[in-house]
Amino acid sequence: MSAAQGRLNDFVVKIATANGTGSASANGLLLKAFFRMGIPVVGKNYFPSNIQGMPTWYEIRVTRDGYTARSGEVDLMIAMNAETYAQDIKEVAPGGYLVYDSTWPRQKTLSRPDITVIGIPLSQMVNDAFANARVRILMKNMAYVGALAALVNIDMDVIRGLIEEMFAGKPKLIPANMQAIELGYNWVKENTASLPLRAERMDKTKGHIMIDGNTAAGLGCVYAGATVGAWYPITPSTSLMDAYKSFCAKLRTDKETGEKRYIIVQGEDELSSAGITLGAGWTGARAFTTTSGPGISLMSELVGLAYYSEVPMVLFDIQRVGPSTGMPTRTQQGDLQICAYASHGDTKHVCLYPADPRECFEMAVNAFDLAERLQTPVFVVSDLDVGMNDWMVPDLTWDDSYRPDRGKVLSDAELEKITKFSRYLDVDGDGIPYRTLPGCHPKGANFNRGAGHNKWGGRTELSDEYQDVMDRLLVKWRTAATLVPKPEIVKAASGTNWGILTVGSCDGACKEALARLADKGIAMDYLRVKGFPFSAEVEAFLASHERVFVVEQNRDAQLRGMLLNETEAEKARMTSVLNYDGMPMDHRIIVRAIEDAVAKEAAA
Amino acid sequence: MSAAQGRLNDFVVKIATANGTGSASANGLLLKAFFRMGIPVVGKNYFPSNIQGMPTWYEIRVTRDGYTARSGEVDLMIAMNAETYAQDIKEVAPGGYLVYDSTWPRQKTLSRPDITVIGIPLSQMVNDAFANARVRILMKNMAYVGALAALVNIDMDVIRGLIEEMFAGKPKLIPANMQAIELGYNWVKENTASLPLRAERMDKTKGHIMIDGNTAAGLGCVYAGATVGAWYPITPSTSLMDAYKSFCAKLRTDKETGEKRYIIVQGEDELSSAGITLGAGWTGARAFTTTSGPGISLMSELVGLAYYSEVPMVLFDIQRVGPSTGMPTRTQQGDLQICAYASHGDTKHVCLYPADPRECFEMAVNAFDLAERLQTPVFVVSDLDVGMNDWMVPDLTWDDSYRPDRGKVLSDAELEKITKFSRYLDVDGDGIPYRTLPGCHPKGANFNRGAGHNKWGGRTELSDEYQDVMDRLLVKWRTAATLVPKPEIVKAASGTNWGILTVGSCDGACKEALARLADKGIAMDYLRVKGFPFSAEVEAFLASHERVFVVEQNRDAQLRGMLLNETEAEKARMTSVLNYDGMPMDHRIIVRAIEDAVAKEAAA
């Protein structure tokens, strides 16, 4: 679609700057400005694995239709970084616009006839107005905010309001920042017309918030009643524990005594943070750890211990691009299989797959209930896109009648009654045994081990006793399939036996693809997996669709592999749509794949 | 089959003793005695994860037909351990025999009408003959050797010969040991008839040896020219590095100076031993590590680094029963998938699957060639059964014209010629780039990293550059499929479209099952996977058989899962036959499964 036509509240602005120049707050301000004008927005941050100086980009999609994925196109590029100018100008969609700092001449060789290039002397104006070097850098950011406001017609009152909130603490700074904004704003008003890309107040953001998934998940851990957080810093998971910490500082700290109703332990590595989480879970606390791919690899042995000795623990894997160190600041869904099967021997793990920050909040709570109910590790498999980008989601809500499901934990009173406690007996036929907590009535004393054990909890090297426990774990696995959240299913308006099946952060792009395909008369049903093991609905969807496009963000079709392993669905029905270049999924990839398939069918 | 009839050179003797009583050498002596009489034998050691005092068993299958698996039945039990008497008597096949030490009364309650029980006053005779306590314990073992010799008619000259070799170092001990043997031998001759289970010289062991897989693999590493061994002790892999060490002590140590042409580093843990192996491989040595399940979990992160930065390393995984610590002295094939996919992100690893000690020797050599040719980690996925039990295999042979395949390593001369070296370019179209070694010509200087990199070897965070390398790794993966050893395929005498597909140590049981099924008129083709990725022959076999029974030793059908992931074969064709109780596979399990299937077909 050409960039110029009918782009009211429907366009993408991308801002290219250098890391550590303070552009983040300027970009956040722009995002919020659209949001407060009532226009749905999507904010994506493409930052380097570096602290200062490397190129970084922020992309704002203004989307009246409320899409939640990136569009994949850039209509207006604010090219503040000379280093990436060549790459940035290439990226602008035909008919689009590029703004650059005309204080310095740009490389003529890089001009493009099919876009409009607007040079604004930002540095010059700012340098004339401000003396201090650091201040000049920051004010240049504010200047492009002003310029953009004028170009796409952002409400200046909204901007002023945001500036006032931003500097509520240091009101002295407000005039300077507004001055910088006006420099940019006025220059545009005086020297150029505003663009066909226009923002106009609407009413689509009420009852919504702009939040990232890690913040929401951290908040979820607080509401779930988690008291022990163990972690080792790693991008992109760090902000999750940071959020838990700051929420707890506010909400879980005694005002008078300063005593904490939580404890966060920064482990010396991931083996340690996994061990701490496991030990706390064994002792009866709701405990969690936050990490990313490399951490999962290191935690594998302890995850296997938790699986086999049946101890609850919650692990958040905020996926980034692998293998190995890979690209720590890019997104991918490359850990689907390691989370599902981590550790040597026969092991399978419960996983939850949030698609946006609201689900991060809800699934964080759910994860603790499932871990304690099932006495097993539960992974919340998120990713950098969901975890660190800015999403517009409905307000988070809370049911005050919620109480944690602590699962089958025997109380001292119950222990008094029974004659003998056996740790691994399947009393209820659901494959879930009863457990006791350290410190309980001595009758409940239990010796836990990762070595071979029988259903009474004793050590064994006898084949049948060992197998008995392994088989019961499969019964528990089937129970888990009935407890994990059911998939999201969207039926096409008209009946179809083709479908799209996906997971996590592909959701937005898939839904946009469904709409585009519908426009083209291609009807598709939709299923988004929310949990592993797969619930019956997933099996049914696969059975009832002759052709299913499995959309995921990794090279090796890991979700498809899991479906092959765990369902009855035959291979021939499943076609992979893969994107694994580190950029969040966009609908065009999916649409293209499905159109090709349709074309092939026609040809055949 | 009943135990008593026509059991000439075809029966199973099982000896039950306590750990640490020195029975191992007595049992080994018995095994060798049959072997030297020219009769094929199978020796299986069922030992506890304990150093002294716990029950342990040794099983000798005398098999004129030269089967290599356990039969699953016991014809003659030597029940020397009162603690396990109840369990041992149960295990004897109807019509079988049990020998016990009648010095002490046995529990009458445990008698069985359907077997013959023979009490021999072993302790009494030995105590009368020998004074020293420790000596008495050892001599009691020799006494049952003598008794068994008389019962099944083992050639006493062979036994004497073995005793003389055993004590060649301390000839003084020979008379005492022979005396003890004769005590048992004579008592039987005087007090009871020899059994229908009879041994008789034949000529089926010439050109064969009795050896365990770990010893053979250690020897293979010596012959492959491996110079760096890094490890951390873990059952059942320890004896592999022990073997490498003792062979090197003999064959790689300068007689005069005592200088070593190898170095073995006992790491502080598996993360360290993996790192040492990786570092040595990167620097140009043939390096390997030996471990078992828990070690693989811990090595995962470094395996991912080796995969992505493309460094050769060889890992021996001697599988034991998982998950977690599991049963360290029992066998299983539970690490098939972790070896194939270890580490976070999109990773796949080359695996070799030895089925017997001879293949351990050959595949050890092959593993280094593949690792260097493909510049990637190669797993030799063995197990406790192959690695630690005593197998009869054809002599190991060596082609002196063999030279290691060091793969695409650029020499200083070659570097002189080129203008610029790029580490990750696919020059040859096989997906395998060229590498250089530290210390080389400066033109070959290379900066290796686990972080995102482009085909020139530079660091990148650009989507297309990253994906380019990931896609090339898939090209390399396809090349690997053409280089790994082709599967063993055995066609049924009569044509059939049913087949058995298996891996590693299931081989013997499968082949015995094929014979038994043929006896019953059920013809089956056979394929044993020897390497991963699967070669074209595997694909073809699956395509050409309408029903394939996938036989493996784990709960979750891991091999089947890999076939689903990596081949075109549809699920419906593959039926799992699983055994995961820690005992080596035996043919009965397979025969039963297939007979049931046949019955069902008939019924349907």
Next chain:
Amino acid sequence: MTYIRKPNIAYKGRATNALGLTEASYEGAMSTLCAGCGHDSITAAMTRAFFELGIPPNRAVKVSGIGCSSKTTAYFLAQSHGYNTVHGRMPSITTGASAANSELHYVGVSGDGDTLSIGLGQFAHAIRRNLNMLYVIENNGVYGLTKGQFSASASFGAKTKKGEVNTNPPIDPIKTALAMGASFIARSFSGDKNHLVPLIKAGLRHRGFALIDVISPCVSFNDHEDSSMSYKYAYAHLHTAADLIEDKETITADYAEGTVLPVTMHDGSVIHLKKTDPDYDPTDRARAFDYVMRHQEKGEILTGLLYVDDSRDDMHGLNKTVSQPLTTYDYEKLCPGSEALASLQKRYR
């Protein structure tokens, strides 16, 4: 604590402790270790110490890694929870347990391999957090369970039974703990129960990380001639720096001036150290390090309470955690509720 199970058959006499329990109430399952293994003596000392301190068995928690030593947690305190975890990770798992429930008595049992090789990092960081636990290393210089390879505590030049020579210098748990800043550092010998039991009791009473490195010979793989971890060698080379005096009565003038050092525990109680060497000061870290080295150079095994500082905060004190165990906290006191959620979302608009 009426519900503590009384032993059916009462042996070892009827002696009972403050809780009216006999020592049998503190015993565990039958040991499966080799006859004569030093570890079994430590197990007996554990039983005795918990019995004498009168700790309710169900208020104690046993955690261990993997190894013959780590197996021993099954052989004492049958009425306590125990967790035989994975190799080298006992410290982190105990850290989590203690984080969750600060009220229980945590005893970690490990081996020289489990602690000084694979577990060294976790050991050091548990010390750094001053985790409130008793950490016992059953130190035999070898990997017993894997059949006798050298561990990191094997002395330089040590020989295996087969005559293999150890070419690496040892890592000494005591010097390591001193360098890492441990607050209670002791060494003992499994063959000397009278010496070991008081140390275990003091370690259990110490607030923070209490390390006891116990030389515990492996009769199957490291008790031969020219082993520096054999019973024979230990008996010949033990040198006690400071003994704990159990009953205060015996603290009389018959101790030379300055040889008895009173150490005040956080609970106000006092333990008394009888020093063999007057100018040795177990409260001076640097001098302790020096003292330990001097004796090592002489091939001596220095035993006793070698360093102690009971004044420091433990992990929870440093974190300012509420005193009530987090595991027993009502959910109502942990969940901020719907109103808080509504108001805190304002900043996301």
Next chain:
Amino acid sequence: MTYIRKPNIAYKGRATNALGLTEASYEGAMSTLCAGCGHDSITAAMTRAFFELGIPPNRAVKVSGIGCSSKTTAYFLAQSHGYNTVHGRMPSITTGASAANSELHYVGVSGDGDTLSIGLGQFAHAIRRNLNMLYVIENNGVYGLTKGQFSASASFGAKTKKGEVNTNPPIDPIKTALAMGASFIARSFSGDKNHLVPLIKAGLRHRGFALIDVISPCVSFNDHEDSSMSYKYAYAHLHTAADLIEDKETITADYAEGTVLPVTMHDGSVIHLKKTDPDYDPTDRARAFDYVMRHQEKGEILTGLLYVDDSRDDMHGLNKTVSQPLTTYDYEKLCPGSEALASLQKRYR
């Protein structure tokens, strides 16, 4: 070594070393670290040290873990092989590299997080093996690359920019190395190139494990007021215990008796230590430990070559490996051949 690439444009003057190379031949890629980061100064010192020693660039090997510090191996010695591995595993990977090729010069670059947290066990065991390498810790008290969390070297009570307080005592690389038995232990400051370069050179010449802990301020996260790892704090609290004297000429009477200590290296050459404190003895481990502690108690950062023993065997010496690098050994000398195979199988019949 004619084939070492000469820099096209020769700057910093034409000064050349023994190999006829200018310093530019020892430089690396452009740094991507923050302007003012201490690590960049260490990078410069590395370049200078290798240049002055005249080590052929392609005979050097750089290995690092993960962190801002670990990135720096890309910023010097562009003509050497380098491996930026994974977090905390540099020591084991360097161990393997050195095992394979004993002839190259190995320099490992790590951070305080990379070494003292996740990598502590590997660090300690590389020391134990006396691995022949130079190990540099670029120590800033924080995790720079993950945006400023406290590392294990952060001092007790230290504050982050945001005002968060560190509640854990630090792990001191120097005391740790002393306890683990390291054979060359030094500390320096990234801000003092003249002090650092000679230490790097001495460390490279040392046979065995040479540790240099370099205080290297993180300007983005730990250079604020009340940071004990800031440039300001370092300049104010540096205390040099022993300096290396570069040219022997200057060793004259103008040094007070006993203040100059000659240390003989394994290659027979001698380095001279100028001691600020006469009765400080960098060859006595226990006294070094004491000395370091005393100064720490005063809040001083003790710099210089704090302990050295160049007499010990390195990993290969202890293993009795052939002197020729294993990587260059002919396969014919490694494979016993078919006859040996036939004969050794006799015992399996």
